[in-house]
Ligand SMILES: C[S@@+](CC[C@H](N)C(=O)[O-])C[C@H]1O[C@@H](n2cnc3c(N)ncnc32)[C@H](O)[C@@H]1O
């Protein structure tokens with residue numbers, strides 16, 4: 182089982198927190214779509230023996246593509262790879278783009294899942310984040326997507342935004358529940374280098390929320406989602422039964438994937454590849470029939486680290502037996518030994534040969550994970 186990711190590197194407006202690869206100029210959009218099609222054809226053998234179960238348009242802002250452009254890209258994938266009939270096909274969308282007209286056209290394409298970047302249902306938060314939509318659009322876009330017939334909808338929320346009260350975040354979750362959404366990705370705001378927030382922070386003009394505030398909002402998120410039958414199947418991802426993101430679950434379960442477009446990553450168990458994160462250079466190389474990427478053959482320790490890094494964040498946790506079988510018996514022992522102090526303090530729960538983060542452990546997952554890695 183494998184997945185295809187297509188990166189659409191354009192946004193109409195740049196959010197103050199975002200370090201994903203994107204350009205605010207849409208000048209190269211047409212050329213980029215052609216290049217993406219070329220790259221798919223050039224790399225059609227990357228997942229040769231695997232059937233494609235998930236396709237994901239991420240960005241950037243994939244909803245800047247119209248239904249014809251989306252269909253063209255999908256047709257090239259269908260023509261060049263073995264795509265299953267029940268493939269999950271997701272499009273990340275900005276609420277402002279999801280008009281009734283757009284959604285009606287999108288419903289005629291094979292896209293069967295929409296991930297809407299609502300972020301918050303408060304104008305104050307959206308303004309601070311420099312989102313190009315308002316709170317009403319966040320809300321209405323979901324209703325319109327449902328009315329158009331999309332039943333598999335996910336929304337993105339951000340918490341830990343300066344000035345966001347615990348009550349407001351609670352309202353955000355309540356609205357999500359009221360909208361009968363079946364999948365939520367909720368991320369704590371992180372301040373990434375080279376973003377507007379990072380610049381403001383370095384100049385002392387931005388104040389991050391305290392750890393105490395973060396923890397309160399996180400606890401609220403866990404409590405309300407649990408009460409409403411959401412399963413936290415990954416630290417930032419919550420879904421009703423049957424609505425886990427298959428694409429993201431594949432990443433976390435070590436499945437192969439092909440990444441198309443500037444900055445996209447690919448993984449085939451033994452190696453990973455990164456495409457260049459520069460639109461012009463990407464276009465130039467593809468024009469000459471070259472794949473603009475760097476390839477890394479994965480050493481066994483790197484594969485162990487990647488496995489620990491992704492699996493401990495999920496509901497399935499680390500399987501010590503998997504480590505012993507796929508890496509070495511020693512690695513399994515190392516992992517268990519390093520985890521021991523967290524097992525004793527209740528931050529990790531050990532069930533048979535599985536290590537899973539407890540609720541408290543999930544809040545400091547990054548610290549715990551870093552200690553289980555091979556340095
Ligand atoms: C790369 S965006 C793509 C979706 C689409 N471009 C949008 O913004 O609506 C994926 C999601 O990651 C989250 N995200 C990106 N950077 C973040 C940051 N620094 N802190 C918290 N969440 C972030 C946002 O919730 C965003 O919707």
Ligand code: SF4
Nearest residue numbers: 192195196199240241
């Ligand atoms: S968060 Fe989404 S819309 Fe905002 S700049 Fe990043 S990719 Fe673009």
